Amino acid sequence: MRLPFDINPRSLNDAHGGGGDFRPDAVTRNKRDRVFHKFITRFLYLIIIYGGTNNGPAVMEILIIGGGIIGLSIARELHRRGIRRITIVERGIAGREASWAAAGMLAPNAENDEFDEFFRLCCESNNAYPRFCAELRDETGIDIDLDSSGTLFLLGSEADPTETEKRIERQRRFGIRVDRVSSTDLSKIEPNIAARDREALFFGDDLQVDNRKIVEALLEYCKRAEIEISENIEILNLLRENGKIVGAESAAKRFQADQIILATGAWTNFVKIDGRELPFSVKPIRGQM
Template sequence: MNPRESDTLIIGGGIIGLSIAWRLARTGHRVIVLERGSAGGEASRMAAGMLAATAEVGYEEFDLYALCTDAVRRWPSFASELEEDSGISVDFRSQGTMVAARDPDAASALRRAFEFQQEHGFEVSWLTRAEALDREPFLSPRIAAAVYAADDHSVDNRAVTRALVAAIRALGGRVEEETEVTDVLMDTQGGDHRVHTAPGNADWSAGQIVLAAGAWSHDLAGLPEVARPPVRPVKGQILTLRMEAPFRLEHVVRGTRAYLVPRTNGRLVVGATSEEMGFNTELTAGGLWSVLDGAWELVPGILDLPVMETSVGLRPGSRDHQPIVGWSDVPGLFVATGHYRHGVVLSSSTADAAANVLLGGDMPAIMHPFSPTRFRVEA
């Protein structure tokens, strides 16, 4: 067999493309992932790893809220199976999330979200200032109130992508890094589709192609215009601190301007900006200040912590900030991109749905609102 032939070729080795490849590889499906840089090296690396349907999604985004909830419920088994296949711990933490209101106005908005969550059966608790400080002593004594979301968890996103690569390879799939797609040639006559890559102008072929190239999905060379998803890069600046005794956070802590995500290894991820700056990846003083100032309002003690890392990622934002998942108008081309701020949490639902469809099954109803066809321009 030609080593560059497969049943499914996935363009993009971020958490979405890798998750789909892993689910396919578990069935014995021949799958190859082509990644222009390092697998998991773009937005997936710069994420914080929050699995937060309750705290992360605006309650006016009901379809996305439902999908994120479905994804969070899949994550315990998703993480367990991935650890089993890869032998790598992904640091799945189920301590829940605390959403803190810094002042009475923020508390009023938080109360409305809390009541919506209660109406829809989510496990949330309203906490007074004293109750919140009892759970997280390093919260600011100035906060007005907080909500505890028991069903919101977190995971080490970098460990997840490492585990996905290891699992895919262990199951017989392939992840080709430093392999940039330079042309896509879709066959409209029922034959295999072809992809050219650099370096070396290599030629790859597959019965179906998955476009999971994140912020680069729209600009991929060779894509038919009708198949280009309306995705753009949204810049995010983020930093990692090192927790040192006596400082400690047990839960993910969120506010209106920042979030703080503790890791078992003592790291504390603090983020993130959301900037319409094209493909600009420069760190800026203003961006980092904004993140730190928002986090300081919630947890003042962070200002004494050592900085371990600062970084920038480019999230794939769609025209309506919702994921784009499903068959395109070009036969054989499946799209899985546009996950914006929710790529890590939605990787579980996206992978399960995409793998089912790519293996000949139906798209789950919960995914229907996110079809690429919603952007179709009728003549």
């Protein structure tokens, strides 16, 4: 079965320096691999694991492990492309882990100063969000409050003016819309900033969304589409047969599927393959709200 994605596993592998089938043990091989590892650490880890078995009508076509924004949005996209047998398995309550606690920042320009595969992936995602938001609103009636007012990035008092100017030039060279904001203008834009003589960079193309409303909208879509969501089931082990991942199991239940998608984010390290550790690690990053 051909996976219904615009980006296929081979193109993902090519993007981080490999060739042929996508293999997670290649994540840390070189700089591009490290960039990809950075991506999965900061956001939610997604890997397509090929199945290849069909044992009758009880076998699901797609099993998605993880019911956060990534898992839910994958289920939505698969359904929109005609896939009907989709099941999401979530260790807790769908959308109530990192997806619920996040700040909803879509700020690749302010947060990234390396113009590599990771940055380009972030920009593609950022550019796709307005359409994604509009479609979700049309499908569910829920507005997820897309904010296109940009990001104000405060410079530290110790910031080197020369290095700051180099960063601006470098980012503009790559087509990033960035402006330097003087301390006078900054105090007018945001008078509550206590420190004086602080400057900032303004990134006009950065966005922000209400991530909790995204969760609500995706759950509403799944409800209307009759996508099954099984909550409070923690997948502990992936089952392999003849080199293929053919199923997954919790402490009390076993699942089989033609295709299995792992979207467990910071909890990926708790999942094993045939009782063995996965050949990569994912760690959460602590944030401040």
